[in-house]
Amino acid sequence: MDKLKVIIVGFGHVGRGVLDALQESPDMEVVGIVEVPHIAKRIKEEIGNITIVDNNDITRLGKIDIAILAINSRKVPEIAPIYLEQGINTVDAYDIHGESLIKLREDLDHIAKTHGAVSVISAGWDPGSDSIIRAVLEINAPRGITYVNYGPGMSMGHTVAVKAIEGVDDAISLTIPKGVGMHLRLVYVKLKEGYEMEEVTNKIKNDPYFVHDELHVFKSDNVEDLVDMGHSVNIERKGVSGKTHNQRMQYTLSVNNPAATGQIMVSAARASLKQKPGCYSILEIPIIDFLYGNKKDLLLRLI
Protein backbone atom coordinates (compact mmCIF):
# COMPACT_ATOMS: atom_id res chain seq x y z
CA MET A 1 0.00 0.00 0.00
CA ASP A 2 1.25 3.47 -0.86
CA LYS A 3 1.63 5.61 2.21
CA LEU A 4 -0.18 8.95 2.36
CA LYS A 5 2.27 11.78 1.68
CA VAL A 6 1.83 14.43 4.35
CA ILE A 7 3.45 17.78 5.04
CA ILE A 8 3.34 19.70 8.32
CA VAL A 9 2.79 23.42 7.98
CA GLY A 10 4.11 25.16 11.10
CA PHE A 11 6.44 23.53 13.60
CA GLY A 12 5.49 24.77 17.05
CA HIS A 13 4.18 22.55 19.87
CA VAL A 14 1.29 21.20 17.81
CA GLY A 15 3.50 20.66 14.75
CA ARG A 16 5.77 18.48 16.89
CA GLY A 17 2.70 16.54 18.06
CA VAL A 18 1.70 16.04 14.43
CA LEU A 19 5.19 14.80 13.53
CA ASP A 20 5.13 12.25 16.38
CA ALA A 21 1.70 11.00 15.33
CA LEU A 22 2.69 10.72 11.67
CA GLN A 23 5.83 8.78 12.54
CA GLU A 24 3.69 6.34 14.54
CA SER A 25 1.05 5.92 11.78
CA PRO A 26 1.73 2.90 9.55
CA ASP A 27 -0.17 4.45 6.63
CA MET A 28 1.49 7.90 6.64
CA GLU A 29 4.76 9.38 5.47
CA VAL A 30 6.13 12.84 6.30
CA VAL A 31 7.44 14.38 3.10
CA GLY A 32 8.26 17.82 4.45
CA ILE A 33 7.82 20.61 6.95
CA VAL A 34 6.92 24.16 5.98
CA GLU A 35 8.46 26.87 8.16
CA VAL A 36 9.87 30.37 7.82
CA PRO A 37 13.69 30.48 7.34
CA HIS A 38 14.67 31.67 10.84
CA ILE A 39 12.71 28.88 12.54
CA ALA A 40 13.78 26.37 9.89
CA LYS A 41 17.39 26.96 10.93
CA ARG A 42 16.60 26.38 14.60
CA ILE A 43 14.71 23.07 14.12
CA LYS A 44 17.05 21.52 11.54
CA GLU A 45 18.84 19.28 14.02
CA GLU A 46 15.66 18.16 15.76
CA ILE A 47 13.89 16.88 12.66
CA GLY A 48 16.76 14.89 11.13
CA ASN A 49 16.50 14.31 7.39
CA ILE A 50 13.03 15.77 6.80
CA THR A 51 13.11 18.52 4.20
CA ILE A 52 12.10 22.00 5.40
CA VAL A 53 10.79 24.48 2.87
CA ASP A 54 9.16 27.87 2.73
CA ASN A 55 5.44 28.31 1.98
CA ASN A 56 6.08 29.29 -1.64
CA ASP A 57 8.54 26.49 -2.28
CA ILE A 58 6.51 23.35 -1.66
CA THR A 59 6.81 22.04 -5.23
CA ARG A 60 10.30 20.91 -4.14
CA LEU A 61 8.60 18.26 -1.99
CA GLY A 62 7.07 16.36 -4.94
CA LYS A 63 3.62 14.82 -4.67
CA ILE A 64 1.70 15.83 -1.52
CA ASP A 65 -1.65 14.31 -0.49
CA ILE A 66 -2.32 16.30 2.66
CA ALA A 67 -1.08 19.46 4.39
CA ILE A 68 -1.65 19.49 8.14
CA LEU A 69 -1.87 23.12 9.20
CA ALA A 70 -0.35 23.35 12.68
CA ILE A 71 -0.62 27.12 12.62
CA ASN A 72 -2.39 29.91 14.47
CA SER A 73 -6.15 29.64 13.86
CA ARG A 74 -6.28 33.22 12.60
CA LYS A 75 -3.96 32.26 9.74
CA VAL A 76 -6.07 29.31 8.56
CA PRO A 77 -8.43 31.29 6.26
CA GLU A 78 -5.39 32.67 4.44
CA ILE A 79 -3.12 29.58 4.39
CA ALA A 80 -5.57 26.70 3.72
CA PRO A 81 -6.53 27.99 0.22
CA ILE A 82 -2.87 27.96 -0.88
CA TYR A 83 -2.86 24.18 -0.54
CA LEU A 84 -6.42 23.45 -1.62
CA GLU A 85 -5.84 25.38 -4.86
CA GLN A 86 -3.05 22.93 -5.64
CA GLY A 87 -5.41 19.99 -5.06
CA ILE A 88 -3.82 19.19 -1.68
CA ASN A 89 -6.16 18.22 1.18
CA THR A 90 -5.87 20.29 4.35
CA VAL A 91 -6.52 19.62 8.02
CA ASP A 92 -6.58 22.34 10.65
CA ALA A 93 -7.48 22.75 14.32
CA TYR A 94 -9.27 26.08 13.80
CA ASP A 95 -10.57 26.94 17.27
CA ILE A 96 -12.54 30.14 16.89
CA HIS A 97 -16.14 29.12 17.53
CA GLY A 98 -19.22 30.82 16.14
CA GLU A 99 -19.97 32.50 12.84
CA SER A 100 -16.33 32.73 11.74
CA LEU A 101 -16.16 28.94 11.74
CA ILE A 102 -19.29 28.70 9.58
CA LYS A 103 -17.80 31.23 7.16
CA LEU A 104 -14.47 29.39 7.02
CA ARG A 105 -16.30 26.14 6.22
CA GLU A 106 -18.26 27.79 3.40
CA ASP A 107 -15.24 29.56 1.91
CA LEU A 108 -13.03 26.48 1.99
CA ASP A 109 -15.87 24.28 0.71
CA HIS A 110 -16.07 26.36 -2.43
CA ILE A 111 -12.30 26.37 -3.01
CA ALA A 112 -11.93 22.66 -2.22
CA LYS A 113 -14.71 21.65 -4.60
CA THR A 114 -13.29 23.81 -7.38
CA HIS A 115 -9.91 22.11 -7.07
CA GLY A 116 -10.99 18.55 -6.26
CA ALA A 117 -9.58 18.65 -2.73
CA VAL A 118 -10.87 18.01 0.80
CA SER A 119 -10.52 20.26 3.81
CA VAL A 120 -11.24 19.07 7.36
CA ILE A 121 -11.59 21.97 9.77
CA SER A 122 -11.48 22.27 13.57
CA ALA A 123 -10.03 18.79 14.05
CA GLY A 124 -8.29 19.09 17.41
CA TRP A 125 -9.68 17.99 20.76
CA ASP A 126 -11.89 21.05 21.30
CA PRO A 127 -13.26 21.80 18.82
CA GLY A 128 -12.76 18.31 17.50
CA SER A 129 -13.19 15.06 19.37
CA ASP A 130 -15.07 16.96 22.13
CA SER A 131 -17.51 18.11 19.44
CA ILE A 132 -18.29 14.46 18.65
CA ILE A 133 -18.87 13.81 22.36
CA ARG A 134 -21.24 16.78 22.64
CA ALA A 135 -23.18 15.43 19.65
CA VAL A 136 -23.34 11.88 21.06
CA LEU A 137 -24.75 13.20 24.34
CA GLU A 138 -27.54 14.88 22.35
CA ILE A 139 -28.21 11.71 20.33
CA ASN A 140 -28.76 9.94 23.67
CA ALA A 141 -30.79 12.72 25.29
CA PRO A 142 -31.94 15.51 22.93
CA ARG A 143 -33.30 17.77 25.66
CA GLY A 144 -31.17 18.99 28.57
CA ILE A 145 -28.07 21.03 29.30
CA THR A 146 -24.47 20.17 28.51
CA TYR A 147 -21.77 21.75 30.65
CA VAL A 148 -18.24 21.87 29.29
CA ASN A 149 -15.64 22.37 32.01
CA TYR A 150 -12.11 23.03 30.79
CA GLY A 151 -9.00 22.52 32.84
CA PRO A 152 -7.04 22.45 34.95
CA GLY A 153 -4.59 23.27 32.23
CA MET A 154 -2.79 25.94 30.28
CA SER A 155 -4.85 27.87 27.74
CA MET A 156 -2.84 28.66 24.63
CA GLY A 157 -5.20 31.43 23.47
CA HIS A 158 -5.26 33.23 26.82
CA THR A 159 -1.51 32.89 27.23
CA VAL A 160 -0.94 34.56 23.88
CA ALA A 161 -3.39 37.33 24.87
CA VAL A 162 -1.57 38.08 28.14
CA LYS A 163 1.85 38.08 26.49
CA ALA A 164 0.61 40.77 24.11
CA ILE A 165 -0.20 43.16 26.98
CA GLU A 166 2.14 46.09 27.57
CA GLY A 167 4.57 45.52 30.43
CA VAL A 168 4.40 41.71 30.23
CA ASP A 169 7.73 40.02 29.60
CA ASP A 170 6.50 36.43 29.90
CA ALA A 171 3.25 34.86 31.09
CA ILE A 172 1.02 31.82 31.20
CA SER A 173 -2.70 31.60 31.73
CA LEU A 174 -4.25 28.57 33.40
CA THR A 175 -7.90 27.59 33.11
CA ILE A 176 -9.45 26.13 36.24
CA PRO A 177 -12.98 24.67 36.10
CA LYS A 178 -15.45 25.98 38.68
CA GLY A 179 -18.13 23.54 37.47
CA VAL A 180 -21.33 24.02 35.41
CA GLY A 181 -19.32 25.48 32.54
CA MET A 182 -17.75 28.32 34.51
CA HIS A 183 -14.05 28.96 34.80
CA LEU A 184 -11.42 30.66 36.83
CA ARG A 185 -8.31 32.11 35.16
CA LEU A 186 -4.97 32.05 36.96
CA VAL A 187 -2.39 34.21 35.24
CA TYR A 188 1.31 34.13 36.13
CA VAL A 189 3.21 37.18 34.88
CA LYS A 190 6.83 38.18 34.63
CA LEU A 191 6.96 41.97 34.37
CA LYS A 192 9.15 44.01 32.09
CA GLU A 193 11.39 46.43 33.93
CA GLY A 194 9.69 49.62 35.05
CA TYR A 195 6.15 48.17 35.21
CA GLU A 196 3.98 47.60 38.28
CA MET A 197 1.72 44.61 38.99
CA GLU A 198 -1.36 46.72 39.68
CA GLU A 199 -1.23 48.46 36.32
CA VAL A 200 -0.62 45.23 34.35
CA THR A 201 -3.30 43.35 36.32
CA ASN A 202 -5.85 46.00 35.40
CA LYS A 203 -4.96 45.72 31.74
CA ILE A 204 -5.42 41.94 31.85
CA LYS A 205 -8.78 42.36 33.61
CA ASN A 206 -10.02 44.58 30.79
CA ASP A 207 -8.77 42.36 27.97
CA PRO A 208 -11.71 40.80 26.03
CA TYR A 209 -10.24 37.32 26.68
CA PHE A 210 -10.60 37.82 30.45
CA VAL A 211 -13.57 40.09 31.11
CA HIS A 212 -16.07 37.23 31.50
CA ASP A 213 -14.29 35.08 34.08
CA GLU A 214 -13.03 35.28 37.64
CA LEU A 215 -9.38 36.27 37.36
CA HIS A 216 -6.35 36.04 39.65
CA VAL A 217 -2.99 37.43 38.58
CA PHE A 218 0.28 36.41 40.24
CA LYS A 219 3.80 37.67 39.84
CA SER A 220 6.41 35.11 38.80
CA ASP A 221 10.05 35.54 37.88
CA ASN A 222 10.30 32.07 36.37
CA VAL A 223 7.25 31.60 34.20
CA GLU A 224 9.00 28.97 32.08
CA ASP A 225 9.29 26.73 35.15
CA LEU A 226 5.49 26.69 35.46
CA VAL A 227 4.79 25.46 31.94
CA ASP A 228 3.03 22.09 31.78
CA MET A 229 1.32 21.18 28.49
CA GLY A 230 -1.30 19.02 30.18
CA HIS A 231 -4.94 19.99 29.75
CA SER A 232 -8.26 18.50 30.79
CA VAL A 233 -11.93 18.74 30.05
CA ASN A 234 -15.05 17.41 31.68
CA ILE A 235 -18.25 17.37 29.63
CA GLU A 236 -21.45 16.53 31.46
CA ARG A 237 -25.06 16.34 30.41
CA LYS A 238 -28.26 15.58 32.30
CA GLY A 239 -31.08 15.26 29.83
CA VAL A 240 -34.21 13.62 28.57
CA SER A 241 -34.47 10.52 26.36
CA GLY A 242 -37.99 10.40 24.95
CA LYS A 243 -40.05 11.29 28.04
CA THR A 244 -37.56 9.96 30.60
CA HIS A 245 -35.65 12.58 32.59
CA ASN A 246 -32.39 12.39 34.54
CA GLN A 247 -30.40 10.54 31.88
CA ARG A 248 -26.79 11.25 32.89
CA MET A 249 -23.61 11.26 30.86
CA GLN A 250 -20.10 12.45 31.50
CA TYR A 251 -16.82 12.50 29.58
CA THR A 252 -13.41 13.44 30.88
CA LEU A 253 -10.13 13.87 29.06
CA SER A 254 -6.76 14.53 30.63
CA VAL A 255 -3.96 14.77 28.10
CA ASN A 256 -0.78 16.33 26.88
CA ASN A 257 -2.48 19.01 24.78
CA PRO A 258 -0.23 19.28 21.69
CA ALA A 259 0.19 15.50 21.52
CA ALA A 260 -3.58 14.95 21.51
CA THR A 261 -4.15 17.77 19.02
CA GLY A 262 -1.46 16.44 16.68
CA GLN A 263 -2.83 12.91 16.88
CA ILE A 264 -6.40 13.94 16.11
CA MET A 265 -5.25 16.07 13.16
CA VAL A 266 -3.42 13.04 11.78
CA SER A 267 -6.56 10.89 12.20
CA ALA A 268 -8.48 13.61 10.34
CA ALA A 269 -5.86 13.61 7.58
CA ARG A 270 -6.60 9.91 7.03
CA ALA A 271 -10.35 10.62 6.95
CA SER A 272 -9.88 13.43 4.42
CA LEU A 273 -8.74 10.95 1.78
CA LYS A 274 -12.05 9.09 2.01
CA GLN A 275 -14.35 12.09 1.43
CA LYS A 276 -15.63 13.71 -1.74
CA PRO A 277 -14.21 17.18 -2.54
CA GLY A 278 -15.44 19.86 -0.12
CA CYS A 279 -14.95 21.17 3.40
CA TYR A 280 -16.04 19.15 6.41
CA SER A 281 -16.29 19.64 10.13
CA ILE A 282 -15.54 16.56 12.22
CA LEU A 283 -19.30 15.94 12.68
CA GLU A 284 -19.86 15.51 8.95
CA ILE A 285 -17.49 12.56 8.47
CA PRO A 286 -18.24 8.93 9.43
CA ILE A 287 -16.18 8.12 12.54
CA ILE A 288 -14.74 4.95 11.07
CA ASP A 289 -12.91 6.96 8.39
CA PHE A 290 -10.59 8.45 11.02
CA LEU A 291 -9.20 5.11 12.10
CA TYR A 292 -6.41 2.97 10.68
CA GLY A 293 -7.26 -0.62 9.79
CA ASN A 294 -9.72 -2.53 7.67
CA LYS A 295 -13.41 -1.95 8.20
CA LYS A 296 -14.26 -5.48 9.33
CA ASP A 297 -11.59 -5.51 12.06
CA LEU A 298 -12.65 -2.06 13.25
CA LEU A 299 -16.32 -3.07 13.42
CA LEU A 300 -15.48 -6.29 15.28
CA ARG A 301 -13.45 -4.36 17.84
CA LEU A 302 -15.48 -1.18 18.28
CA ILE A 303 -19.18 -1.89 17.67
Add this chain to the structure above:
Amino acid sequence: MDKLKVIIVGFGHVGRGVLDALQESPDMEVVGIVEVPHIAKRIKEEIGNITIVDNNDITRLGKIDIAILAINSRKVPEIAPIYLEQGINTVDAYDIHGESLIKLREDLDHIAKTHGAVSVISAGWDPGSDSIIRAVLEINAPRGITYVNYGPGMSMGHTVAVKAIEGVDDAISLTIPKGVGMHLRLVYVKLKEGYEMEEVTNKIKNDPYFVHDELHVFKSDNVEDLVDMGHSVNIERKGVSGKTHNQRMQYTLSVNNPAATGQIMVSAARASLKQKPGCYSILEIPIIDFLYGNKKDLLLRLI
Protein backbone atom coordinates in the same frame (compact mmCIF):
# COMPACT_ATOMS: atom_id res chain seq x y z
CA MET B 1 -41.94 19.93 6.17
CA ASP B 2 -43.40 16.44 5.84
CA LYS B 3 -42.85 14.40 8.96
CA LEU B 4 -41.09 11.07 8.65
CA LYS B 5 -43.62 8.23 8.82
CA VAL B 6 -42.38 5.65 11.29
CA ILE B 7 -43.70 2.32 12.55
CA ILE B 8 -42.60 0.49 15.68
CA VAL B 9 -42.15 -3.26 15.29
CA GLY B 10 -42.48 -4.90 18.71
CA PHE B 11 -43.96 -3.19 21.74
CA GLY B 12 -42.01 -4.33 24.78
CA HIS B 13 -39.93 -2.06 27.02
CA VAL B 14 -37.78 -0.77 24.15
CA GLY B 15 -40.82 -0.31 21.88
CA ARG B 16 -42.33 1.94 24.55
CA GLY B 17 -39.06 3.90 24.69
CA VAL B 18 -39.21 4.30 20.92
CA LEU B 19 -42.82 5.54 21.07
CA ASP B 20 -41.91 8.16 23.70
CA ALA B 21 -38.97 9.37 21.64
CA LEU B 22 -41.03 9.53 18.44
CA GLN B 23 -43.75 11.53 20.17
CA GLU B 24 -41.11 14.01 21.36
CA SER B 25 -39.44 14.34 17.92
CA PRO B 26 -40.76 17.31 15.92
CA ASP B 27 -39.82 15.66 12.60
CA MET B 28 -41.40 12.23 13.22
CA GLU B 29 -44.84 10.73 13.11
CA VAL B 30 -45.90 7.30 14.41
CA VAL B 31 -48.10 5.68 11.79
CA GLY B 32 -48.48 2.28 13.43
CA ILE B 33 -47.28 -0.44 15.74
CA VAL B 34 -46.70 -4.03 14.65
CA GLU B 35 -47.51 -6.67 17.25
CA VAL B 36 -48.95 -10.18 17.46
CA PRO B 37 -52.71 -10.27 18.15
CA HIS B 38 -52.62 -11.37 21.82
CA ILE B 39 -50.24 -8.55 22.78
CA ALA B 40 -52.07 -6.09 20.49
CA LYS B 41 -55.19 -6.65 22.58
CA ARG B 42 -53.33 -5.96 25.82
CA ILE B 43 -51.67 -2.68 24.73
CA LYS B 44 -54.69 -1.19 22.94
CA GLU B 45 -55.67 1.12 25.76
CA GLU B 46 -52.11 2.27 26.44
CA ILE B 47 -51.38 3.46 22.91
CA GLY B 48 -54.57 5.42 22.25
CA ASN B 49 -55.47 5.90 18.61
CA ILE B 50 -52.31 4.42 17.06
CA THR B 51 -53.15 1.58 14.66
CA ILE B 52 -51.83 -1.86 15.59
CA VAL B 53 -51.34 -4.42 12.85
CA ASP B 54 -49.80 -7.83 12.33
CA ASN B 55 -46.47 -8.29 10.51
CA ASN B 56 -48.17 -9.37 7.29
CA ASP B 57 -50.72 -6.58 7.32
CA ILE B 58 -48.59 -3.43 7.21
CA THR B 59 -49.97 -2.23 3.86
CA ARG B 60 -52.98 -1.05 5.92
CA LEU B 61 -50.71 1.66 7.39
CA GLY B 62 -50.17 3.47 4.08
CA LYS B 63 -46.80 5.00 3.25
CA ILE B 64 -44.02 4.08 5.70
CA ASP B 65 -40.53 5.60 5.64
CA ILE B 66 -38.92 3.71 8.49
CA ALA B 67 -39.57 0.61 10.59
CA ILE B 68 -37.90 0.67 14.01
CA LEU B 69 -37.34 -2.94 15.05
CA ALA B 70 -37.75 -3.06 18.83
CA ILE B 71 -37.49 -6.84 18.79
CA ASN B 72 -35.23 -9.58 20.11
CA SER B 73 -31.83 -9.34 18.37
CA ARG B 74 -32.07 -12.96 17.23
CA LYS B 75 -35.15 -12.09 15.17
CA VAL B 76 -33.50 -9.15 13.33
CA PRO B 77 -31.94 -11.19 10.47
CA GLU B 78 -35.38 -12.62 9.68
CA ILE B 79 -37.58 -9.52 10.25
CA ALA B 80 -35.46 -6.69 8.79
CA PRO B 81 -35.57 -8.06 5.20
CA ILE B 82 -39.41 -8.06 5.27
CA TYR B 83 -39.32 -4.25 5.49
CA LEU B 84 -36.25 -3.57 3.38
CA GLU B 85 -37.77 -5.59 0.52
CA GLN B 86 -40.69 -3.15 0.54
CA GLY B 87 -38.30 -0.19 0.29
CA ILE B 88 -38.79 0.70 3.98
CA ASN B 89 -35.71 1.73 5.96
CA THR B 90 -35.01 -0.26 9.14
CA VAL B 91 -33.29 0.51 12.43
CA ASP B 92 -32.43 -2.14 15.00
CA ALA B 93 -30.46 -2.46 18.22
CA TYR B 94 -28.89 -5.81 17.28
CA ASP B 95 -26.61 -6.58 20.23
CA ILE B 96 -24.82 -9.80 19.35
CA HIS B 97 -21.21 -8.76 18.84
CA GLY B 98 -18.68 -10.50 16.64
CA GLU B 99 -18.95 -12.29 13.30
CA SER B 100 -22.74 -12.53 13.35
CA LEU B 101 -22.94 -8.73 13.30
CA ILE B 102 -20.59 -8.58 10.31
CA LYS B 103 -22.73 -11.17 8.51
CA LEU B 104 -25.95 -9.30 9.33
CA ARG B 105 -24.45 -6.10 7.94
CA GLU B 106 -23.43 -7.83 4.71
CA ASP B 107 -26.76 -9.62 4.23
CA LEU B 108 -28.86 -6.52 4.90
CA ASP B 109 -26.53 -4.38 2.77
CA HIS B 110 -27.29 -6.54 -0.23
CA ILE B 111 -31.05 -6.55 0.36
CA ALA B 112 -31.19 -2.81 1.11
CA LYS B 113 -29.25 -1.89 -2.02
CA THR B 114 -31.45 -4.10 -4.19
CA HIS B 115 -34.59 -2.40 -2.91
CA GLY B 116 -33.33 1.19 -2.56
CA ALA B 117 -33.62 1.18 1.24
CA VAL B 118 -31.32 1.92 4.18
CA SER B 119 -30.74 -0.26 7.23
CA VAL B 120 -28.98 1.03 10.36
CA ILE B 121 -27.90 -1.80 12.63
CA SER B 122 -26.88 -2.02 16.29
CA ALA B 123 -28.13 1.49 17.10
CA GLY B 124 -28.77 1.28 20.84
CA TRP B 125 -26.42 2.48 23.56
CA ASP B 126 -24.15 -0.59 23.50
CA PRO B 127 -23.61 -1.42 20.74
CA GLY B 128 -24.50 2.04 19.54
CA SER B 129 -23.52 5.33 21.11
CA ASP B 130 -20.89 3.52 23.23
CA SER B 131 -19.37 2.28 19.95
CA ILE B 132 -18.88 5.91 18.88
CA ILE B 133 -17.21 6.67 22.21
CA ARG B 134 -14.85 3.68 21.84
CA ALA B 135 -13.92 4.94 18.36
CA VAL B 136 -13.36 8.53 19.56
CA LEU B 137 -11.02 7.29 22.30
CA GLU B 138 -8.94 5.55 19.60
CA ILE B 139 -8.93 8.65 17.39
CA ASN B 140 -7.42 10.51 20.37
CA ALA B 141 -4.98 7.77 21.37
CA PRO B 142 -4.57 4.92 18.84
CA ARG B 143 -2.44 2.72 21.11
CA GLY B 144 -3.59 1.59 24.53
CA ILE B 145 -6.31 -0.43 26.22
CA THR B 146 -9.99 0.46 26.54
CA TYR B 147 -11.91 -1.08 29.44
CA VAL B 148 -15.69 -1.21 29.21
CA ASN B 149 -17.33 -1.61 32.60
CA TYR B 150 -21.06 -2.29 32.53
CA GLY B 151 -23.41 -1.70 35.42
CA PRO B 152 -24.62 -1.55 38.02
CA GLY B 153 -27.81 -2.45 36.19
CA MET B 154 -30.10 -5.18 34.96
CA SER B 155 -28.88 -7.18 31.99
CA MET B 156 -31.73 -8.07 29.64
CA GLY B 157 -29.84 -10.90 27.93
CA HIS B 158 -28.75 -12.57 31.17
CA THR B 159 -32.20 -12.19 32.69
CA VAL B 160 -33.77 -13.98 29.73
CA ALA B 161 -31.12 -16.72 30.01
CA VAL B 162 -31.86 -17.35 33.70
CA LYS B 163 -35.62 -17.38 33.16
CA ALA B 164 -35.17 -20.16 30.59
CA ILE B 165 -33.52 -22.47 33.18
CA GLU B 166 -35.55 -25.37 34.57
CA GLY B 167 -36.99 -24.68 38.00
CA VAL B 168 -36.91 -20.88 37.63
CA ASP B 169 -40.29 -19.19 37.98
CA ASP B 170 -39.01 -15.60 37.77
CA ALA B 171 -35.56 -14.01 37.87
CA ILE B 172 -33.43 -10.97 37.20
CA SER B 173 -29.71 -10.78 36.55
CA LEU B 174 -27.74 -7.71 37.58
CA THR B 175 -24.36 -6.76 36.16
CA ILE B 176 -21.94 -5.20 38.64
CA PRO B 177 -18.62 -3.78 37.40
CA LYS B 178 -15.47 -5.03 39.13
CA GLY B 179 -13.31 -2.64 37.09
CA VAL B 180 -10.89 -3.18 34.17
CA GLY B 181 -13.66 -4.73 32.08
CA MET B 182 -14.54 -7.52 34.54
CA HIS B 183 -17.99 -8.12 35.95
CA LEU B 184 -19.87 -9.74 38.76
CA ARG B 185 -23.32 -11.22 38.16
CA LEU B 186 -25.97 -11.07 40.86
CA VAL B 187 -28.94 -13.28 40.08
CA TYR B 188 -32.21 -13.14 42.06
CA VAL B 189 -34.38 -16.20 41.54
CA LYS B 190 -37.91 -17.18 42.45
CA LEU B 191 -38.08 -20.98 42.35
CA LYS B 192 -40.86 -23.08 40.92
CA GLU B 193 -42.43 -25.41 43.45
CA GLY B 194 -40.47 -28.59 44.09
CA TYR B 195 -37.06 -27.16 43.12
CA GLU B 196 -34.04 -26.51 45.36
CA MET B 197 -31.69 -23.51 45.26
CA GLU B 198 -28.53 -25.62 45.06
CA GLU B 199 -29.67 -27.46 41.97
CA VAL B 200 -30.86 -24.31 40.15
CA THR B 201 -27.72 -22.38 41.16
CA ASN B 202 -25.55 -25.07 39.60
CA LYS B 203 -27.51 -24.89 36.36
CA ILE B 204 -27.05 -21.12 36.21
CA LYS B 205 -23.32 -21.50 36.89
CA ASN B 206 -22.97 -23.80 33.90
CA ASP B 207 -25.02 -21.69 31.51
CA PRO B 208 -22.83 -20.22 28.73
CA TYR B 209 -24.04 -16.73 29.66
CA PHE B 210 -22.57 -17.08 33.16
CA VAL B 211 -19.52 -19.35 32.97
CA HIS B 212 -17.03 -16.52 32.49
CA ASP B 213 -17.94 -14.26 35.41
CA GLU B 214 -18.07 -14.33 39.18
CA LEU B 215 -21.64 -15.31 40.06
CA HIS B 216 -23.82 -14.98 43.17
CA VAL B 217 -27.34 -16.38 43.20
CA PHE B 218 -29.95 -15.27 45.74
CA LYS B 219 -33.42 -16.53 46.48
CA SER B 220 -36.22 -13.99 46.19
CA ASP B 221 -39.98 -14.44 46.43
CA ASN B 222 -40.68 -11.00 44.95
CA VAL B 223 -38.45 -10.64 41.95
CA GLU B 224 -40.76 -8.05 40.37
CA ASP B 225 -40.12 -5.72 43.31
CA LEU B 226 -36.42 -5.70 42.45
CA VAL B 227 -36.82 -4.60 38.84
CA ASP B 228 -35.20 -1.25 38.03
CA MET B 229 -34.56 -0.49 34.36
CA GLY B 230 -31.56 1.73 35.11
CA HIS B 231 -28.23 0.75 33.62
CA SER B 232 -24.76 2.25 33.57
CA VAL B 233 -21.49 1.97 31.77
CA ASN B 234 -18.02 3.32 32.34
CA ILE B 235 -15.59 3.29 29.41
CA GLU B 236 -11.99 4.18 30.16
CA ARG B 237 -8.86 4.32 28.07
CA LYS B 238 -5.27 5.10 28.90
CA GLY B 239 -3.32 5.35 25.69
CA VAL B 240 -0.72 6.94 23.48
CA SER B 241 -1.16 9.99 21.21
CA GLY B 242 1.77 10.04 18.81
CA LYS B 243 4.67 9.24 21.15
CA THR B 244 3.08 10.65 24.31
CA HIS B 245 1.87 8.10 26.85
CA ASN B 246 -0.65 8.36 29.69
CA GLN B 247 -3.36 10.14 27.72
CA ARG B 248 -6.49 9.48 29.78
CA MET B 249 -10.16 9.44 28.81
CA GLN B 250 -13.29 8.27 30.52
CA TYR B 251 -17.00 8.18 29.65
CA THR B 252 -19.85 7.29 31.96
CA LEU B 253 -23.52 6.82 31.23
CA SER B 254 -26.27 6.21 33.77
CA VAL B 255 -29.69 5.92 32.20
CA ASN B 256 -33.09 4.34 32.03
CA ASN B 257 -32.08 1.59 29.61
CA PRO B 258 -35.16 1.23 27.34
CA ALA B 259 -35.64 5.02 27.20
CA ALA B 260 -32.05 5.55 26.04
CA THR B 261 -32.24 2.65 23.58
CA GLY B 262 -35.52 3.93 22.12
CA GLN B 263 -34.17 7.47 21.79
CA ILE B 264 -30.99 6.40 20.01
CA MET B 265 -32.97 4.20 17.60
CA VAL B 266 -35.15 7.21 16.77
CA SER B 267 -32.03 9.35 16.16
CA ALA B 268 -30.75 6.57 13.87
CA ALA B 269 -34.08 6.52 12.03
CA ARG B 270 -33.55 10.20 11.21
CA ALA B 271 -30.00 9.45 10.00
CA SER B 272 -31.21 6.58 7.81
CA LEU B 273 -33.11 9.00 5.56
CA LYS B 274 -29.88 10.86 4.76
CA GLN B 275 -27.84 7.82 3.59
CA LYS B 276 -27.55 6.13 0.22
CA PRO B 277 -29.15 2.64 -0.02
CA GLY B 278 -27.24 0.02 1.97
CA CYS B 279 -26.63 -1.20 5.52
CA TYR B 280 -24.69 0.90 8.01
CA SER B 281 -23.34 0.51 11.48
CA ILE B 282 -23.43 3.65 13.63
CA LEU B 283 -19.71 4.26 12.92
CA GLU B 284 -20.31 4.60 9.18
CA ILE B 285 -22.72 7.55 9.35
CA PRO B 286 -21.74 11.20 9.95
CA ILE B 287 -22.77 12.09 13.51
CA ILE B 288 -24.58 15.22 12.45
CA ASP B 289 -27.13 13.15 10.50
CA PHE B 290 -28.54 11.73 13.76
CA LEU B 291 -29.56 15.13 15.10
CA TYR B 292 -32.66 17.23 14.53
CA GLY B 293 -32.14 20.78 13.32
CA ASN B 294 -30.43 22.62 10.51
CA LYS B 295 -26.76 22.06 9.92
CA LYS B 296 -25.64 25.61 10.65
CA ASP B 297 -27.34 25.73 14.05
CA LEU B 298 -25.95 22.31 14.95
CA LEU B 299 -22.41 23.31 13.99
CA LEU B 300 -22.66 26.58 15.92
CA ARG B 301 -23.82 24.72 19.04
CA LEU B 302 -21.74 21.56 18.93
CA ILE B 303 -18.41 22.23 17.21
